[in-house]
Amino acid sequence: MPHDASAPPLAGLRIIEFAGIGPGPFAGMMLADMGAEVIRVERPGATSPTAQGGADLDFMLRGRKSLALNLKAPGAVELALRLIDSADGLIEGFRPGVMERLGLGPDVCLGRNQKLVYGRMTGWGQSGPIAHTAGHDLNYIALSGALWATGEAGHKPSFPLNLLGDFGGGGMYLAFGMVTGLLKAARTGHGDVVDAAIVDGTASLMTMIYSRRAMGVWRDERQANALDGGVPWYGVYECADGGWITIGSLEPQFWAVLLDKLGLTEAEIGDRKDRATWPAMRDRFTQIFLSQPRDHWVDLLQDTDTCFAPVLSPAEAASHPHNRARGIFAEGPVQPMPAPRFAASQTPLPPKPPAPGADTRAVLQSAGFAADEIETLFKDGAVS
Numbered sequence: 365m366p367h368d369a370s371a372p373p374l375a376g377l378r379i380i381e382f383a384g385i386g387p388g389p390f391a392g393m394m395l396a397d398m399g400a401e402v403i404r405v406e407r408p409g410a411t412s413p414t415a416q417g418g419a420d421l422d423f424m425l426r427g428r429k430s431l432a433l434n435l436k437a438p439g440a441v442e443l444a445l446r447l448i449d450s451a452d453g454l455i456e457g458f459r460p461g462v463m464e465r466l467g468l469g470p471d472v473c474l475g476r477n478q479k480l481v482y483g484r485m486t487g488w489g490q491s492g493p494i495a496h497t498a499g500h501d502l503n504y505i506a507l508s509g510a511l512w513a514t515g516e517a518g519h520k521p522s523f524p525l526n527l528l529g530d531f532g533g534g535g536m537y538l539a540f541g542m543v544t545g546l547l548k549a550a551r552t553g554h555g556d557v558v559d560a561a562i563v564d565g566t567a568s569l570m571t572m573i574y575s576r577r578a579m580g581v582w583r584d585e586r587q588a589n590a591l592d593g594g595v596p597w598y599g600v601y602e603c604a605d606g607g608w609i610t611i612g613s614l615e616p617q618f619w620a621v622l623l624d625k626l627g628l629t630e631a632e633i634g635d636r637k638d639r640a641t642w643p644a645m646r647d648r649f650t651q652i653f654l655s656q657p658r659d660h661w662v663d664l665l666q667d668t669d670t671c672f673a674p675v676l677s678p679a680e681a682a683s684h685p686h687n688r689a690r691g692i693f694a695e696g697p698v699q700p701m702p703a704p705r706f707a708a709s710q711t712p713l714p715p716k717p718p719a720p721g722a723d724t725r726a727v728l729q730s731a732g733f734a735a736d737e738i739e740t741l742f743k744d745g746a747v748s
Contacts, residue, residue: 369708370710371709372398372399372711373398373399373711374395374400375399375400377395377399377400377401377452377546378401378451378453379392379395379396379401379402379403379451379452379454379542380403380405380447380451380453380455381403381428382405382454382455382457382458382463383405383406383407384455384458384485385457386535387457387485387531387560387562388456388457388485388538389424389535390530390534390535391483391485391536391538391560392404392424392425392455393424393425394536395453396428396714397426397427397703397714399709401429402428403428403429403451403723403727404431405433406431406433406721407432407433407434408433408745408748409432409720409748419717419718419719419720420716421717423699423717426699426713426715426716427714428717428718429723429727430719430720430723430724431447431721431723432720432747432748433747434746434747435466435468437745438746441466443733443741445473445476446731446733447731448468448476448477448480449477450477450731450732451477452480452481452546453480453482453546453555454480454481454482454483455485455542456485457484457485459496460491470482470484474555478554478555479549480549480555481542481546481549481555481556483542483545483558484557484558484560486560487504487561487562488504488561489559489564500526501526501529501534502523502529504534504561504562504566505524505529505533505562506521508566508567508570509567509573509574510528510566510567510569513573513586514592515587517587517594519586521586528569529562529566530562533562533563534560534561537560538560541558542558544558545558576589596645596646597611597613597614597645597649598612598614599611601650601653601654602650602653602654603654603658603661604655605658607657607659607675608674608675609653609658609662609673609675610672610673610674611649611671611672612672613670613671618669618670621669621670622670625665633648661674678698681693694713699713728741728747
């Protein structure tokens with residue numbers, strides 16, 4: 365392991381990533397962003413389903429090395445096992461049992477490499493009555509209780525993109541599980557199997573909500589609570605030019621600043637402890653914010669403690685002064701930079717995604733395969 369304090373935090377670690385979609389690659393990106401060497405094992409001729417504008421624009425695959433491997437060809441499974449022998453971690457996102465049928469299950473891999481951290485990304489988990497059924501983000505967040513709480517009162521639940529399930533409850537929990545397992549392996553000499561299920565992770569993200577339910581201060585109704593748009597001082601409002609802004613003046617001191625900036629008194633706006641005042645209060649705010657364009661409210665509220673931000677499109681977000689000052693987005697083409705950042709360790713933007721199989725020969729050479737072995741693997745169609 366490197367001792368340079370400025371090196372990326374995970375420099376020196378090697379992760380084998382069996383190609384998948386969505387949360388698995390996102391976890392691989394997070395590890396690669398932090399400096400791990402991530403070798404992505406792909407099927408020959410495969411293309412990423414998210415790379416509709418070109419493989420090099422599939423930002424979740426940045427920072428990888430790519431090896432094209434036909435696991436059905438002679439010698440391919442043994443090749444994979446030899447790569448795994450020298451790896452610190454493995455990521456796979458197949459349905460339960462697939463890796464076992466290939467001869468690459470955790471029992472086999474940890475039997476050869478006891479320090480290996482074996483990460484498994486699924487929607488439903490490795491066990492349970494519906495573990496073997498198909499599903500997507502929307503299904504997983506529905507089963508966790510999270511989807512129920514999104515949207516407006518009297519309407520169907522709304523889609524929080526696939527950020528909540530795939531990437532929040534899935535990819536980030538797999539990455540956290542991998543790093544946790546790697547710390548354990550470094551301390552004890554023994555790896556582990558990480559069963560990262562999107563439904564598990566999404567339920568975990570709901571911990572605060574379930575806590576508030578237990579306390580009796582959360583209603584199982586949409587737009588009936590402080591954090592789901594139920595209160596007038598925590599919500600989204602339209603402006604005169606069709607733009608939108610967000611207000612989050614939850615605490616009394618921030619509420620006082622909001623009223624002051626809008627030239628209102630508590631007597632005028634009503635007692636916010638009284639739910640009966642909320643409809644009229646919401647109507648008043650709606651009328652006020654509709655009276656001026658978004659930029660007016662930015663100028664008035666952005667540098668205050670009203671807990672304010674404009675609703676930006678992805679194009680606008682990249683050019684916002686705060687985001688530019690922090691370097692949150694890289695330019696050309698625009699993509700998010702690695703996060704989080706560190707005081708000493710450097711986490712620059714990783715290289716762009718490689719073409720599938722671009723590093724096959726180099727990966728095999730670095731893994732100790734002899735020249736004649738490599739040529740045989742190419743000849744037999746195991747790699748390409």
